[in-house]
Amino acid sequence: MSRYSHDEQFFHGKAESVGVLLVNLGTPDEPTTPSVRKYLKQFLSDGRVVEIPRVIWWFILNGIILRRRPAASAKLYASVWTDEGSPLLVHSKNIQQSLQHEMSVRFNGPVHVELAMRYGNPSILAGLRALRAKGARRLLVLPLYPQYSATTTATSYDAVSQEMKRWRWLPEIRFINQYHDNQRYIDALAQSIEAHWAKHGKQEKLMMSFHGLPRRNLELGDPYHCQCHKTGRLLAEKLGLKEGEWLVTFQSRFGRAEWLKPYTDKTLEKLAGEGLKSIDVVCPGFPADCLETLEEIAVENCEVFKEAGGESYRYIPALNNDPEHVQVLADLIQQHSQGWPEVSPDWSELADEARNKQAQTLAKAKGAKL
Numbered sequence: 001m002s003r004y005s006h007d008e009q010f011f012h013g014k015a016e017s018v019g020v021l022l023v024n025l026g027t028p029d030e031p032t033t034p035s036v037r038k039y040l041k042q043f044l045s046d047g048r049v050v051e052i053p054r055v056i057w058w059f060i061l062n063g064i065i066l067r068r069r070p071a072a073s074a075k076l077y078a079s080v081w082t083d084e085g086s087p088l089l090v091h092s093k094n095i096q097q098s099l100q101h102e103m104s105v106r107f108n109g110p111v112h113v114e115l116a117m118r119y120g121n122p123s124i125l126a127g128l129r130a131l132r133a134k135g136a137r138r139l140l141v142l143p144l145y146p147q148y149s150a151t152t153t154a155t156s157y158d159a160v161s162q163e164m165k166r167w168r169w170l171p172e173i174r175f176i177n178q179y180h181d182n183q184r185y186i187d188a189l190a191q192s193i194e195a196h197w198a199k200h201g202k203q204e205k206l207m208m209s210f211h212g213l214p215r216r217n218l219e220l221g222d223p224y225h226c227q228c229h230k231t232g233r234l235l236a237e238k239l240g241l242k243e244g245e246w247l248v249t250f251q252s253r254f255g256r257a258e259w260l261k262p263y264t265d266k267t268l269e270k271l272a273g274e275g276l277k278s279i280d281v282v283c284p285g286f287p288a289d290c291l292e293t294l295e296e297i298a299v300e301n302c303e304v305f306k307e308a309g310g311e312s313y314r315y316i317p318a319l320n321n322d323p324e325h326v327q328v329l330a331d332l333i334q335q336h337s338q339g340w341p342e343v344s345p346d347w348s349e350l351a352d353e354a355r356n357k358q359a360q361t362l363a364k365a366k367g368a369k370l
């Protein structure tokens with residue numbers, strides 16, 4: 001029998017490295033009813049996502065929601081599915097690959113980037129184990145949510161911590177909490193919107209639609225609503241938009257309770273009713289395109305606007321694998337791993353250099369005296 005524990009065997013003789021775990025929400029494996037049911041069951045059983053007393057929610061979830069919603073959602077997923085799979089997964093994988101490349105260029109080797117989904121696959125467990133196998137003794141968790149919410153960011157932390165409970169030798173861990181007002185993120189969004197305008201022309205208004213939350217979450221102290229508004233204001237400022245030329249709304253309501261307002265669909269209906277003919281819609285809270293942007297925003301809400309009298313509706317895609325987006329995330333990683341030896345200048349070399357210089361100066365001074 002080995003004299004090393006499991007973890008010691010894992011790291012014995014391996015170069016230490018920094019592991020970056022990119023975490024996104026998750027998506028079904030296939031656009032089919034059973035697959036969507038499995039995904040929704042995991043997602044909607046999370047007490048961070050639905051804050052209704054567990055026993056009551058268990059009956060609603062299993063008795064009503066998981067009987068009806070999977071079939072309806074599967075149809076919607078099928079309408080956006082690609083040859084490579086779910087758009088959310090495909091875009092997230094592309095981001096991970098580009099980021100890994102950028103990290104290799106910036107640090108010449110000791111940073112490994114893995115993608116994990118909070119619900120479904122690839123799992124957080126698989127991502128963490130892959131990083132551990134690559135010798136990651138320092139771990140940076142980067143949830144792909146620019147605006148913090150307990151329903152998304154905090155639950156990603158929960159899942160990482162849950163897995164870590166089973167590890168003996170824990171890495172040093174840092175979590176990136178949010179980047180809603182990060183200048184490079186705002187600039188990247190502004191650039192992509194300006195590029196869209198240069199190609200397709202600018203419409204009368206720019207709508208910034210964010211995923212919604214129950215209003216109660218805001219009342220209980222979730223900062224998500226405020227962070228969405230700050231992103232919106234900074235983006236409008238960067239684009240030089242005047243009041244009335246832009247607005248923030250919230251999409252993707254779920255259930256009967258009141259959610260954050262104004263609602264995206266109701267606002268589109270109202271604006272078209274008031275005579276607005278053209279609108280651009282962007283979703284700055286979604287780093288990767290997914291069901292909520294490609295179907296709900298680009299298709300469903302376009303119909304809502306046009307049926308209410310609107311004429312031209314354009315969805316501006318998420319940043320996805322845009323090189324500027326990769327730079328935003330690379331900068332965040334670099335900034336949050338400050339002080340870790342793998343990504344810092346080689347202090348011992350710098351110290352040697354300084355010592356040599358000092359010795360030379362001393363020798364010169366001595367020579368002068370002689």
Ligand SMILES: C=CC1=C(C)c2cc3[nH]c(cc4nc(cc5[nH]c(cc1n2)c(C)c5CCC(=O)O)C(CCC(=O)O)=C4C)c(C)c3C=C
Binds near residue numbers: 152285286290
């Ligand atoms: C039940 C409550 C929900 C809360 C709260 C919620 C918050 C929330 N979600 C995102 C990002 C995404 N949500 C996506 C899909 C999705 N969201 C909910 C419900 C809540 N979300 C459901 C039931 C679904 C599944 C689709 C459906 O059946 O309608 C997605 C897309 C996933 C994909 O596979 O493409 C994203 C991304 C955020 C940012 C957020 C809170 C801030």
Ligand SMILES: [Fe+2]
Binds near residue numbers: 211252
């Ligand atoms: Fe959601």
Ligand SMILES: [Fe+2]
Binds near residue numbers: 252291
């Ligand atoms: Fe939706």
